[in-house]
Amino acid sequence: MTRFHVIAILAAFLGATAVVLGNLTAFALVVAAFLIIAGFGVALPQWRLFGPFICQGTASKRCVALTFDDGPDPRSTPALLDLLRAERVPATFFCIGRNVTAQPELTARFVREGHLLANHTYSHSNATNFFGVEKLVEEMTRTQSAIRDAAGVTPAFFRPPMGLSNPRVFKAATAVGLRVIGWTARGFDTQCSTPHRIVRRILRGVEPGAIILLHDGKIPADRLLATVKLLLAKLRERGYECVRLDTILT
Ligand SMILES: [Zn+2]
Numbered sequence: 001m002t003r004f005h006v007i008a009i010l011a012a013f014l015g016a017t018a019v020v021l022g023n024l025t026a027f028a029l030v031v032a033a034f035l036i037i038a039g040f041g042v043a044l045p046q047w048r049l050f051g052p053f054i055c056q057g058t059a060s061k062r063c064v065a066l067t068f069d070d071g072p073d074p075r076s077t078p079a080l081l082d083l084l085r086a087e088r089v090p091a092t093f094f095c096i097g098r099n100v101t102a103q104p105e106l107t108a109r110f111v112r113e114g115h116l117l118a119n120h121t122y123s124h125s126n127a128t129n130f131f132g133v134e135k136l137v138e139e140m141t142r143t144q145s146a147i148r149d150a151a152g153v154t155p156a157f158f159r160p161p162m163g164l165s166n167p168r169v170f171k172a173a174t175a176v177g178l179r180v181i182g183w184t185a186r187g188f189d190t191q192c193s194t195p196h197r198i199v200r201r202i203l204r205g206v207e208p209g210a211i212i213l214l215h216d217g218k219i220p221a222d223r224l225l226a227t228v229k230l231l232l233a234k235l236r237e238r239g240y241e242c243v244r245l246d247t248i249l250t
Contacts (some may be wrong), residue, residue: 004049004167007037015046039118045163045182046058051170055182057248059209063241065248066091067183069120070190070217072106074150076224077216081113083225087232090114092245094159094181097122097143099217104150111151114232116244118157119143119178129164144176157181157245163213181245183213187227190215195227203234209248 011034018026041049048055057065071077071093084091093110095117100107110117121128122142131139138217148154158178160169165180173180185205187198203213212231216224235242 002049002051002167002170003047004038004041007034007049007082042166045165050165050167052181053165053182054249055211056184057169057209057211057245058239058250059207061241063243063248064206064208064212064235065245066212066214066231067094067118067154067159067181067245068092068096068214068216070099070124070215070219071095072110073105073219074103074106076219076221077103077106078109079221079225080216081109081115083228084115085113089232089242090116090247091242092118092157092225093158093199093216094118094120095143096120096124096217097139097146097149098115098124100114100143100146100150100212107147107150108152111153116157116246117147117151117153117155118159118181118245119147119155120159121161122232123246124161126161129147129166129169131168133172133175136168137175140172140176140178160219181211184210186213189224189227190219195223195230198227199230199234202231203238204239206235206238208240211245211248 011030015027015030018030041047045053046055068091072095093115119140121139144154156179158173159181163182170180185202187202189198
């Protein structure tokens with residue numbers, strides 16, 4: 001039973017009680033509260049309302065996991081990979097299947113250089129949160145196949161576009177054999193902002209076991225590189241080591 005089930009049962013009980021007592025104001029308040037909670041649950045992975053959203057790794061070591069969404073992007077990913085290789089930092093890339101199909105060489109490079117590949121749907125549609133289970137399974141399996149064909153590995157992790165979720169996301173992920181991943185800290189790096197501001201926001205949420213959300217797709221390469229360089233320097237200053245998601249979750 002998920003937290004959503006518990007809240008739905010509680011809301012049904014309170015709503016029914018209000019109806020029995022003839023208190024329509026209380027009934028309306030229960031319905032409104034339920035809808036507000038469900039709405040926040042869709043947008044906030046950390047609430048784990050609809051299923052086991054993983055937003056944090058093991059805190060036993062001073063490690064964090066850098067995760068990059070929306071690539072591979074030929075405009076920014078190659079320069080990021082050069083930087084990560086020079087800094088000897090492994091990362092995790094939540095790839096869009098359509099980009100993988102378009103960039104098989106770049107996808108293979110992730111694995112050659114020690115990074116972990118993960119699934120971020122095939123089309124990254126803004127309507128993903130309205131998809132049925134069947135369509136979600138198709139989005140996930142197409143991406144699994146694209147990654148397997150390009151890089152010879154099968155991802156174990158999935159992150160929904162924009163982190164939006166509902167019960168169907170967890171049903172589909174379970175059917176495909178994927179664990180659903182959120183994040184601990186993010187810097188809103190895709191929105192117009194400076195590297196300093198992005199890194200400051202991220203560092204506010206960093207703690208041992210943190211999963212850090214960044215993007216290597218649809219982002220200017222110079223801002224991405226400046227952000228990652230600054231972030232790596234600040235993390236080192238604080239004694240953090242960067243590891244892959246599969247390492248931080250064990
Ligand atoms: Zn995305």
